[in-house]
Amino acid sequence: MSDELRPARIACLDLDTFFVSVERILHPELAGRPVVVGGARGGRGVVTAASYEVRPFGVRSGISLREADRLAPKDTVFMPPSHGVYSDYAHKVRLIAQDFTPESRVASIDEMYLGFQGCEELYRRAGDVDDDATIERVCREMTARILRELGLPASVGIGSSKTIAKVASGVAKPAGVRLVRAGDEAAFLAPLPVRKLPGIGPVGEERLQAMGIATLGRLAACRVDELEPIFGVRAGDLVLRARGATDASAVLLGRERPAFREHDPEGETLGSISNERTFAEDVRDPRDVEARLCALVERVCWRARKRGVKARTVTLKLRYADFETLTRSRSFAATSSELDVLPIVLALYRKARTRSTAVRLVGIQLSNLHEPGAQLELELTTHERLHRSVDGIRAKYGFDAVGAAAARRRDRRSDSGSRTR
DNA sequence: TCTGGGGTCCTAGGACCC
DNA sequence: TCTGGGGTCCTAGGACCC
Numbered sequence: 001m002s003d004e005l006r007p008a009r010i011a012c013l014d015l016d017t018f019f020v021s022v023e024r025i026l027h028p029e030l031a032g033r034p035v036v037v038g039g040a041r042g043g044r045g046v047v048t049a050a051s052y053e054v055r056p057f058g059v060r061s062g063i064s065l066r067e068a069d070r071l072a073p074k075d076t077v078f079m080p081p082s083h084g085v086y087s088d089y090a091h092k093v094r095l096i097a098q099d100f101t102p103e104s105r106v107a108s109i110d111e112m113y114l115g116f117q118g119c120e121e122l123y124r125r126a127g128d129v130d131d132d133a134t135i136e137r138v139c140r141e142m143t144a145r146i147l148r149e150l151g152l153p154a155s156v157g158i159g160s161s162k163t164i165a166k167v168a169s170g171v172a173k174p175a176g177v178r179l180v181r182a183g184d185e186a187a188f189l190a191p192l193p194v195r196k197l198p199g200i201g202p203v204g205e206e207r208l209q210a211m212g213i214a215t216l217g218r219l220a221a222c223r224v225d226e227l228e229p230i231f232g233v234r235a236g237d238l239v240l241r242a243r244g245a246t247d248a249s250a251v252l253l254g255r256e257r258p259a260f261r262e263h264d265p266e267g268e269t270l271g272s273i274s275n276e277r278t279f280a281e282d283v284r285d286p287r288d289v290e291a292r293l294c295a296l297v298e299r300v301c302w303r304a305r306k307r308g309v310k311a312r313t314v315t316l317k318l319r320y321a322d323f324e325t326l327t328r329s330r331s332f333a334a335t336s337s338e339l340d341v342l343p344i345v346l347a348l349y350r351k352a353r354t355r356s357t358a359v360r361l362v363g364i365q366l367s368n369l370h371e372p373g374a375q376l377e378l379e380l381t382t383h384e385r386l387h388r389s390v391d392g393i394r395a396k397y398g399f400d401a402v403g404a405a406a407a408r409r410r411d412r413r414s415d416s417g418s419r420t421r
Numbered sequence: 422t423c424t425g426g427g428g429t430c431c432t433a434g435g436a437c438c439c
Numbered sequence: 440t441c442t443g444g445g446g447t448c449c450t451a452g453g454a455c456c457c
Contacts, residue, residue, distance in 0.1 A: 038425080044424090045424090045425050046424065047425095048426090048457090062424090063422055063424085064424055065425095067423090107457085108456075109457075198456075199455070200455090202455090203454060232432075233431080233432095234431085271429075272428070272429085274426085274428075275427085276426060276427085278426085313450090325452090326451080327450090327452070328450085329449080363426085368449095426457105427456100428457090429454105429455080429456080430453105431452105431453085432451100432452085432454105433450100433451090434449105434451095435450090436447100436449080436450105437446100437447085437449105438447090439444100
């Protein structure tokens with residue numbers, strides 16, 4: 001069979017309860033104990049990862065920490081996430097995976113796709129006649145090595161498209177490998193609930209439920225025009241994928257997630273940069289809110305400069321205590337300086353904050369990003385010179401080492417006197 | 422279920438231009 | 440004499456993913 005006709009062989013490598021697994025490496029005494037990563041017990045956030053020990057009690061990622069506290073056994077350990085450490089481990093996993101195939105795409109911190117078409121000869125042993133079984137064996141060797149060298153359990157799904165591989169990896173958990181052979185896709189998907197298909201979330205699930213469609217088999221039998229009112233232009237794609245079709249992205253593995261993209265050769269989209277913060281307690285005083293906005297603007301602008309991009313649009317996000325959420329955005333000449341962005345953000349905020357209700361969350365997003373051409377030293381504005389020196393210090397000591405927001409944080413700490421050295 | 426934080430992509434109306 | 444059509448940008452909101 002030629003390369004064009006041979007069905008793609010794609011593996012989805014997914015780390016099991018990744019954040020929990022890393023915490024257990026750092027804190028071996030957590031092994032076998034119920035663990036929730038997300039924040040302090042009863043805090044304001046949500047669960048980002050729950051160990052298998054607490055799942056039978058209904059604790060899963062996405063539920064509030066308060067709810068998790070109510071459901072979980074008393075000896076459950078709650079801990080805040082340490083994202084920097086998780087990134088380090090994710091990187092080590094990627095290096096191991098790349099030993100097995102040169103074709104890989106990072107999908108998120110704990111998930112990647114691997115292409116195996118064309119590798120079969122490399123891995124075939126004497127007597128091997130079944131290439132699917134060969135790749136399945138290789139994937140088991142890969143997860144065994146990740147467990148042995150890093151201590152991280154992982155699962156793998158193998159199929160003819162990213163969708164099939166992804167769904168199969170979910171079925172394989174925990175610590176399993178699930179192969180779906182070419183031709184078996186529709187039968188594999190049919191009994192699964194619609195929610196298992198990437199692209200169908202809580203809203204889509206509910207709307208399908210209202211139409212009496214609960215399984216992917218039923219969805220696969222739908223006509224596209226029946227689903228267009230619900231899913232719009234995505235209807236056709238969803239039906240095809242529910243039928244197990246191999247989409248165009250399957251062979252090429254698609255693009256990397258823009259969050260992990262270095263830059264964009266075509267120059268059409270560079271994604272966005274955002275930071276948002278839910279306050280430990282709702283904030284009523286507008287000046288306090290403005291101080292938090294200032295810190296967020298500083299942070300996103302710093303990240304933009306690190307990436308070497310300038311933004312043409314800023315979006316303010318405001319969530320009141322009663323959860324009413326609004327966004328306000330403004331476009332302007334491309335910049336990556338908080339000295340340009342902050343006045344715009346403050347004007348947006350003062351206009352948008354029409355209620356006296358306390359504020360729960362603020363967020364800042366930079367979008368409409370552009371890569372400026374190389375600049376001569378002489379062309380740098382005063383602002384840009386200032387940022388260069390500040391960012392140089394941050395490169396050594398981190399974001400919080402210097403800056404207006406950092407100064408205010410230090411003030412607050414010494415004011416409260418709660419911090420001792 | 423009193424609901425995080427980082428993203429992507431889609432929709433839809435209005436402005437503005439040709 | 441109230442009237443076109445297409446293209447593109449801006450703005451606001453929402454679904455979804457991990």
